[in-house]
Amino acid sequence: MLTVAASRLRNKSATAAAFSLAMPFLLSSTVPTPPPPSHPRSPSPSPHSLPLPPARRALVTAPAPFLALRRRAMASLAVSASAAASGEVTHLSQREAAEIDEQLMGQLGFSVDHLMELAGLSVAAAVAEVYKLGEHTRVLVICGPGNNGGDGLVAARHLHHFGYKLSVCYPKRTPKPLYSGLCTQLESLATLFVPVEDLTENLSEEFDIIIDAMFGFSFHGTPRPPFDDLINRLVSLSVIGNSAKRPAIVSVDIPSGWHVEEGDVNGGGFKPDMLVSLTAPKLCAKKFTGPHHFLGGRFVPPPILSKYKLHLPPYPGTSMCVRIGKAPSVDISSLRENYISPELLENQVMPDPFDQFVRWFDEAVTAGLREPNAMALTTANKEGKPSSRMVLLKGVDKQGFVWYTNYGSQKAHDLSENPNAALLFYWNEMNRQVRVEGSVQKVPEEESEKYFHSRPRGSQLGAIVSKQSTVIPGREVLQQAYKELEQKYSDGQFIFEL
Numbered sequence: 001m002l003t004v005a006a007s008r009l010r011n012k013s014a015t016a017a018a019f020s021l022a023m024p025f026l027l028s029s030t031v032p033t034p035p036p037p038s039h040p041r042s043p044s045p046s047p048h049s050l051p052l053p054p055a056r057r058a059l060v061t062a063p064a065p066f067l068a069l070r071r072r073a074m075a076s077l078a079v080s081a082s083a084a085a086s087g088e089v090t091h092l093s094q095r096e097a098a099e100i101d102e103q104l105m106g107q108l109g110f111s112v113d114h115l116m117e118l119a120g121l122s123v124a125a126a127v128a129e130v131y132k133l134g135e136h137t138r139v140l141v142i143c144g145p146g147n148n149g150g151d152g153l154v155a156a157r158h159l160h161h162f163g164y165k166l167s168v169c170y171p172k173r174t175p176k177p178l179y180s181g182l183c184t185q186l187e188s189l190a191t192l193f194v195p196v197e198d199l200t201e202n203l204s205e206e207f208d209i210i211i212d213a214m215f216g217f218s219f220h221g222t223p224r225p226p227f228d229d230l231i232n233r234l235v236s237l238s239v240i241g242n243s244a245k246r247p248a249i250v251s252v253d254i255p256s257g258w259h260v261e262e263g264d265v266n267g268g269g270f271k272p273d274m275l276v277s278l279t280a281p282k283l284c285a286k287k288f289t290g291p292h293h294f295l296g297g298r299f300v301p302p303p304i305l306s307k308y309k310l311h312l313p314p315y316p317g318t319s320m321c322v323r324i325g326k327a328p329s330v331d332i333s334s335l336r337e338n339y340i341s342p343e344l345l346e347n348q349v350m351p352d353p354f355d356q357f358v359r360w361f362d363e364a365v366t367a368g369l370r371e372p373n374a375m376a377l378t379t380a381n382k383e384g385k386p387s388s389r390m391v392l393l394k395g396v397d398k399q400g401f402v403w404y405t406n407y408g409s410q411k412a413h414d415l416s417e418n419p420n421a422a423l424l425f426y427w428n429e430m431n432r433q434v435r436v437e438g439s440v441q442k443v444p445e446e447e448s449e450k451y452f453h454s455r456p457r458g459s460q461l462g463a464i465v466s467k468q469s470t471v472i473p474g475r476e477v478l479q480q481a482y483k484e485l486e487q488k489y490s491d492g493q494f495i496f497e498l
Contacts (some may be wrong), residue, residue, distance in 0.1 A: 089295075089324055090310045091283045094260045097217045100279060100304055108301055113178050115299065116147060118320070119278045120154020122296025123252055126276045126321040127155070127209065128162050130292050131248055134338065136208040139164045140194070140247075142230055144214035144256070145172040151252050151278070152213025153182040160189050167192045167207070169199060171226050196226045203233060207247045210234065212272065214256035217282050223257055231257045234270035250274040254282060263287030280310055281324065291328035296321045341431040354398045357434055361396070364427045376424040377403065379414035387414065393425075401436060402443065409468035415440050453495070460495045461485045 092100070104110040127139075141156045143149035149170065160166045168191055173179065187193070200206050212234060214227050223231055234256075237246050251272040259265050261283040274292035277285050279300055285293065298315050305312070315322045350356040364372035373393035380386045387410060395402035401423060405411055415421065423436035453460070465481045472478060489495055 088311050089281060089313060090308070091281045091286060092217075092279070092308075093283055094217055096308060097260070097279070097282060100308065103304065104299075104301075108303065110299070112147065112150075115297070116150045116154055116178070118299050119151040119252075119297050120156075121158050122278065122294075122298065122320045123151060123155040123211070123213075123250070123276045124158035124162060125319065126274065126292075126294040126296055127159060127211070127250055128164075129294075129321065130274060131209055133163050136248065137163075137165050138167070138207045139209045139211065140167045140169060140203065140207040141211040142214055143168060143170040144216075144227065145174050146216060146218065148213050148216030148219075148252055148254075149174070150179055150182060151216075152211055153179070153186065155211060155213070155252070156191060157182070157185055157189065160186075160191060164209075167194050169194050169196060169230070171196050171230075196230065199233075203237060204246045209250060210237070210247045211250045211252065212256050212270075213252040216253050217260045219254070219256075219260070227256070231270065234272075235268065238270040238272070248273045250276065252276055253278045254284060255288075258284050258287075260284055276321065277324070280308075280312060293324045294321045295324050339431050352398075354396075357396070360427075360430075360432060360434065361425075364430060364432075367430060369427055369429055372425075372427060374425075375401075375403075376426070377411060378422045378424070379411045380418050380420065381414045382417040384418075387411070400438070406463065406466075406468040408470070413469075457489070457495065461489070464495075 101115070104115060105112060139156070139159055141152045141159075143152040153168070153170070156166050156168050166186070166189075168186060170183070170193060173183065183193075203210060214230065215223070222228070234249055238249060249270060249272040251274070253276065254260055255264070255269060255272050255275065257264075257269045263284040264271075264287060271290060272288075273290045274294065275285060275288045275290060276294045276296050278295075278297040281293075281295065295312065298320050300310065300312065304310065313322050313324065350359065361372060371392065374390055375393055376388050377391045378386055378388040389411065391403045391405065391411075393401055393403060419439040419441065421438070421440045423434075425434040425436075427433065455463070461482055464485060465478055
């Protein structure tokens with residue numbers, strides 16, 4: 001892990017400024033923190049900055065978090081967790097699953113290739129969430145002749161673009177343009193198509209993940225060659241007790257060979273490590289005992305939800321998959337990453353830490369990292385009791401770092417008692433972190449006001465309604481207060497905080 005740390009503050013005569021934080025405080029080692037302005041609008045966002053030359057107020061600004069937004073996010077996560085954990089997720093019979101597909105591809109306007117693309121992407125997303133590159137790179141996708149096999153082909157394409165090394169076993173190719181096109185796409189990516197007879201006897205030696213996309217919910221009867229042998233190979237793998245010594249087995253919608261409603265009826269089927277249910281779990285999923293059960297296929301429209309009274313967990317953010325049930329317990333002490341980074345030599349580091357920070361920050365932005373300006377802000381009250389929270393950098397120069405917060409927040413109270421603070425930027429994908437330490441002082445009120453009114457009107461109203469670091473009676477109180485402010489300023493007039 002590469003680290004840049006600035007822990008020493010410079011005095012007025014220093015030419016190279018140390019890192020500084022700004023709230024409505026400016027981080028400065030030489031200038032005392034001014035008292036909060038006597039302004040009628042006390043919740044105004046406050047900018048701060050870490051120790052810098054007193055000549056200018058550097059602002060470390062952290063957008064005031066909105067309690068309402070936080071509570072909404074927490075409520076959403078709670079609904080997802082409770083629905084999954086309490087068994088409230090709806091499971092479909094074979095008839096219901098077939099009916100839903102017919103309606104999706106009928107009056108609801110989907111085509112089979114639409115659904116296949118979304119399903120395959122969901123499978124790839126679930127695989128990538130659990131089986132990280134580096135430890136699980138080599139993937140074999142076994143595809144059957146129907147739609148389930150098509151889902152597997154799409155998943156293979158996405159996994160290739162995610163960086164995995166793909167091989168596909170597709171013994172009974174379907175002679176339809178959709179399937180031929182999917183094969184052509186994979187061949188253009190130099191994906192290896194492996195005939196059944198060329199598969200190594202010990203799949204553990206060649207692959208880290210095996211995706212079972214042979215048969216879906218519409219399959220009836222007994223698997224015929226060569227799929228019966230392929231299923232038996234997966235059975236042999238799944239009985240190996242130590243999962244670390246064999247490939248992870250991922251089944252698409254239904255573990256092949258299982259009854260769609262009754263599961264592994266005779267007890268002789270394989271037991272996948274991951275099941276990715278599509279649209280909604282099928283009844284056989286209740287018999288799934290593996291550590292990873294995901295729901296994918298984020299395409300179910302309200303008419304289907306209503307007609308079949310489906311209770312499905314909400315998908316987080318922009319994800320195409322959501323975990324069902326409790327995540328497996330892990331041994332925290334065994335969690336390890338192999339950090340692979342280019343070497344950082346002293347002669348490559350810029351003399352001025354601010355210049356070095358800007359270079360790394362620009363590289364984080366260029367790399368497309370999500371919120372590269374996110375930083376942990378640690379403050380301490382007069383008794384020295386520390387507290388940390390995430391805020392967003394809103395400005396940086398040789399005078400310091402700037403963020404904004406609410407005058408009534410805990411961090412603002414801490415800084416009014418103890419101006420010393422620390423920032424931590426953590427760019428995980430680049431194996432880099434930057435530490436900043438110093439004192440904080442407020443920026444001028446007009447600068448704070450300018451920032452506040454640069455925000456979207458909804459954010460301004462949310463900041464007024466949300467009294468940071470305070471206990472509220474309930475979410476409905478925030479919603480009502482927000483609604484009243486919306487009505488008050490519905491004519492587009494300038495927003496004044498109360």
